[in-house]
Amino acid sequence: MNLGLYIHIPFCQQKCFYCDFPSYANIEDLQEDYVTALRREIAAQGGIFSAYVVDTIYIGGGTPTVLSAKLLKQIIAEVKQAFVISPEIEWTIEVNPGTVDGEKLTTLFQNGVNRLSFGVQSFNDHLLKGIGRIHDQQQSIEAINLAEKVGFQNMSLDLMYGLPQQTMDDLRESMLQATKLPVKHISIYGLKVEPGTVFAKLEEKNQLALPSEEVDEAMYELVMSSLPQYGYQRYEISNFARSGFESKHNLKYWQDQPYLGLGASAHSYFEAKRFSNVSNVKEYMQRISTGVSPQEQCEKLDPKVLMEEFCFLALRTKSGIDIEKFDAKFSSNFFYAYGHIIDRLKTKKLIEQDEKHIYLTELGMKYGNQVFCEFLLD
Amino acid sequence: MQTKNIRNFSIIAHIDHGKSTIADRLIEYTGTLSKREMEAQVLDQMDLERERGITIKAQAVRLDYIGKDGEMYQINLIDTPGHVDFTYEVSRSLAACEGALLVVDAAQGIEAQTLANVYLALENDLEIIPVINKIDLPSAEPEKVKQEIEDVIGLDTSDAVLASAKVGIGIEEILDAIVAKVPAPSGSTSAPLSALIFDSHFDAYKGVIAYVRVMDGAIKPGMKLKMIATNKEFEVTEVGCFRPALTNIQELGTGQVGFVAGSIKNVKDVRVGDTITDATRPVAKALPGYRGINPMVYCGLYPVDSSDYDNLKDALEKLQLNDASLLFEPETSIALGFGYRCGFLGLLHMDVIQERLEREYNLSLITTAPSVIYHVYKTNGEMIKIDNPSHLPPVTEIERIDEPYVRATVIVPNDYVGTVMELSQEKRGEFKDMKYLDVNRVMVTYHIPLSEIIYDYFDRLKSSTRGYASLDYEITDYQTSKLVKLDILLNGDPVDALSVIVHKDKAAHRGRQLAEKLKGIIPQQMFEIPIQAAVGNKVIARETVRAMRKDVLAKCYGGDISRKRKLLEKQKEGKKRMKSVGNVEIPQEAFMAILKID
Numbered sequence: 001m002n003l004g005l006y007i008h009i010p011f012c013q014q015k016c017f018y019c020d021f022p023s024y025a026n027i028e029d030l031q032e033d034y035v036t037a038l039r040r041e042i043a044a045q046g047g048i049f050s051a052y053v054v055d056t057i058y059i060g061g062g063t064p065t066v067l068s069a070k071l072l073k074q075i076i077a078e079v080k081q082a083f084v085i086s087p088e089i090e091w092t093i094e095v096n097p098g099t100v101d102g103e104k105l106t107t108l109f110q111n112g113v114n115r116l117s118f119g120v121q122s123f124n125d126h127l128l129k130g131i132g133r134i135h136d137q138q139q140s141i142e143a144i145n146l147a148e149k150v151g152f153q154n155m156s157l158d159l160m161y162g163l164p165q166q167t168m169d170d171l172r173e174s175m176l177q178a179t180k181l182p183v184k185h186i187s188i189y190g191l192k193v194e195p196g197t198v199f200a201k202l203e204e205k206n207q208l209a210l211p212s213e214e215v216d217e218a219m220y221e222l223v224m225s226s227l228p229q230y231g232y233q234r235y236e237i238s239n240f241a242r243s244g245f246e247s248k249h250n251l252k253y254w255q256d257q258p259y260l261g262l263g264a265s266a267h268s269y270f271e272a273k274r275f276s277n278v279s280n281v282k283e284y285m286q287r288i289s290t291g292v293s294p295q296e297q298c299e300k301l302d303p304k305v306l307m308e309e310f311c312f313l314a315l316r317t318k319s320g321i322d323i324e325k326f327d328a329k330f331s332s333n334f335f336y337a338y339g340h341i342i343d344r345l346k347t348k349k350l351i352e353q354d355e356k357h358i359y360l361t362e363l364g365m366k367y368g369n370q371v372f373c374e375f376l377l378d
Numbered sequence: 379m380q381t382k383n384i385r386n387f388s389i390i391a392h393i394d395h396g397k398s399t400i401a402d403r404l405i406e407y408t409g410t411l412s413k414r415e416m417e418a419q420v421l422d423q424m425d426l427e428r429e430r431g432i433t434i435k436a437q438a439v440r441l442d443y444i445g446k447d448g449e450m451y452q453i454n455l456i457d458t459p460g461h462v463d464f465t466y467e468v469s470r471s472l473a474a475c476e477g478a479l480l481v482v483d484a485a486q487g488i489e490a491q492t493l494a495n496v497y498l499a500l501e502n503d504l505e506i507i508p509v510i511n512k513i514d515l516p517s518a519e520p521e522k523v524k525q526e527i528e529d530v531i532g533l534d535t536s537d538a539v540l541a542s543a544k545v546g547i548g549i550e551e552i553l554d555a556i557v558a559k560v561p562a563p564s565g566s567t568s569a570p571l572s573a574l575i576f577d578s579h580f581d582a583y584k585g586v587i588a589y590v591r592v593m594d595g596a597i598k599p600g601m602k603l604k605m606i607a608t609n610k611e612f613e614v615t616e617v618g619c620f621r622p623a624l625t626n627i628q629e630l631g632t633g634q635v636g637f638v639a640g641s642i643k644n645v646k647d648v649r650v651g652d653t654i655t656d657a658t659r660p661v662a663k664a665l666p667g668y669r670g671i672n673p674m675v676y677c678g679l680y681p682v683d684s685s686d687y688d689n690l691k692d693a694l695e696k697l698q699l700n701d702a703s704l705l706f707e708p709e710t711s712i713a714l715g716f717g718y719r720c721g722f723l724g725l726l727h728m729d730v731i732q733e734r735l736e737r738e739y740n741l742s743l744i745t746t747a748p749s750v751i752y753h754v755y756k757t758n759g760e761m762i763k764i765d766n767p768s769h770l771p772p773v774t775e776i777e778r779i780d781e782p783y784v785r786a787t788v789i790v791p792n793d794y795v796g797t798v799m800e801l802s803q804e805k806r807g808e809f810k811d812m813k814y815l816d817v818n819r820v821m822v823t824y825h826i827p828l829s830e831i832i833y834d835y836f837d838r839l840k841s842s843t844r845g846y847a848s849l850d851y852e853i854t855d856y857q858t859s860k861l862v863k864l865d866i867l868l869n870g871d872p873v874d875a876l877s878v879i880v881h882k883d884k885a886a887h888r889g890r891q892l893a894e895k896l897k898g899i900i901p902q903q904m905f906e907i908p909i910q911a912a913v914g915n916k917v918i919a920r921e922t923v924r925a926m927r928k929d930v931l932a933k934c935y936g937g938d939i940s941r942k943r944k945l946l947e948k949q950k951e952g953k954k955r956m957k958s959v960g961n962v963e964i965p966q967e968a969f970m971a972i973l974k975i976d
Contacts, residue, residue, distance in 0.1 A: 366928045368929065369931055
């Protein structure tokens, strides 16, 4: 059986204004001890999951690349020692362009990381500053070109739209710039103001100049029409890739595959259970050092919840729900559970159906939540 | 017990002036219940009554009291409902008595509702004993209140009882005054039986239990009785009196108050105001004053969850067991699905029923805007009664529409007279009369459409007079008005449950207000939703709910699905509270919005 690993690095040089993920600036002094704790967790879990072959690894954050080459190397070595790694492994690390140099990239490459995901967000320096990024567009271009030289073939970058003061032209230029770089994959997200963030506070004070709903929608349409023209096909609501470069790890989230989270606040899905580690970094370290499990929440999913999640997660992907897979997994008939809503959603032109799949239309992708919540059973 | 030692009386009082507390003290003082058995306000049995401080169903209790002359008296207290909706029930309770205590708060003075009930008592020739209550309050002005009673009602208050039920002052004086002043019943023991029904309740084992006052003759178990208005016959299985629990006795004699049971299954057969007589030796004439039940206010009640339809029906049937004035029949709305059209005596009655359905039967309901009964005269000469705006025939078939008018009596401190008159004018009221009750308080009378009263007159009256105004009204007549049906169209389709009948001159304003309010309530959907207010084919107001531009959860952080799921669940919860009409999803609040517009 295959398994994905997610490894969380909760450190950042500076917290971005829109970010509500568990990542922290100004706790650099904890990095070494955190890595020590993380390695202990990796070693312990490796023993438990020894029967599994790890075929995707995703080191995310935070900013994993704020760690030194030495610490990164330690983590990688620990993983290789603890788990059975597939020769076909897709091993991704998130990269902030302002935190890498040739040495660090080389270390990663030589130790087995074969996919980079660059947090670029925009190629407009003014906008980057406005959202709290520590890098400029020049650094992004240089880092990606450098990575190519080091040997990375499979690279992705993240872009955002709907940023304060962003114009359609800004977005158009950023996409154009992205497609000129040697990246095979682009993730593109609309900005959402989350509670507790710097942006939420600004919005409260009416000091956040977000594009209007109309412009935001036009941006969405622009993205959806442009990227395929540059050869990046949409294979999931927010993800585009050249053929064969779809992220195997991300697809695991949507396709009901097991993954194990390691590190503070990391989430796991395994044998119908969703569980996660404590998100407080110090508590995580404390627990590991005293031999207490860092696991905080564990939800055993009942068949109803499993069905619901199977559907609304699969629907995020281009291929949608695999009806036969559903029937086999639940020893049931998909249409028995969902037939009534399928018709309704079809009438609204939100979904379509072929012989084996139920999938979102373009309209359905745009109003995904409207469809997903219909798949929650009463 | 000889009839000369029987006294039957009621208490007339405004809400909060202390009726229930006085009743409690009388029960306690006469030892009818020991202190230990006393629950505060024993006569108000339902929780709702206790919470709202009002009496919904009339109740009764028999007190034994040894008078100053050393003789034993049987004193029956018949409690009356204290609200404008129940005027008829009040009048029947009063008709069962020879006297009434007029309880007035020493600090507040007379209120509109009190006045209305005093007039009812006077119509029934009752001896009225003024009681000035709450004299222990620092703000009490008993002399001023006495003067007010003399001026307004013309009662002699020289021997009014000064009391404070709360601290127990004046209770014995009240009992002595009842014995001394309330006339003994005057009926004949040998005449054929005639008894007045003033209330009833349904008992699962005994059937309907009728509360009666025997005017002539007597009732004993085994007798065959007949109710004159409904023409139903039954055999008496039990008779008894109220202590205040139902207590069986051998015979209910002339002048006495008590209950009769005889396996009567339907509460509708036992009508308040009807006369019970001996089936084998009937009286020639029924007691005067009987009236059929006339709901004045109608609204649609729909279960939020359509699977609750049968539960709603069961609940209404159960409530009807004890409330013959509640009418309901099935109704279908395109917007709201299956529900019931319900008729009520008035707004409070409607409120109480809704609350009981929600509280006692755990139902979640959508209520449509209350409507009066319109008399619609059609061009073909036919007259139809309409209590649901969506049933109004097309304009071309209508010759004219008549609507019910009331005489509204408002009592208010004179600082607010201007406000009340302005409001009443705005509500199409026609000024009738104004009278100073004392230097500070004024009684204003208006002739005003009932539909305006049930819309928001009462609320606005209360808020614009800081709660000082009191209101009473009674239906007087039907008058022709320029009325039109105001429809609300969402996405081009009329939503039947949002239609209202309004005066022509007010349609534009109401339409604008409604459209604006709905705009704030209806959430963005995948397409633009025009909201139109229309009279006939003419659109008089328009708003637009802009389309939701997109609705995507983008970033998934490190496989945290639970968080996504929670967001979706929240969204789903929101959808559940919506009713789909055509393509448009309408939240419940939208149907409530039409009830009140500020």
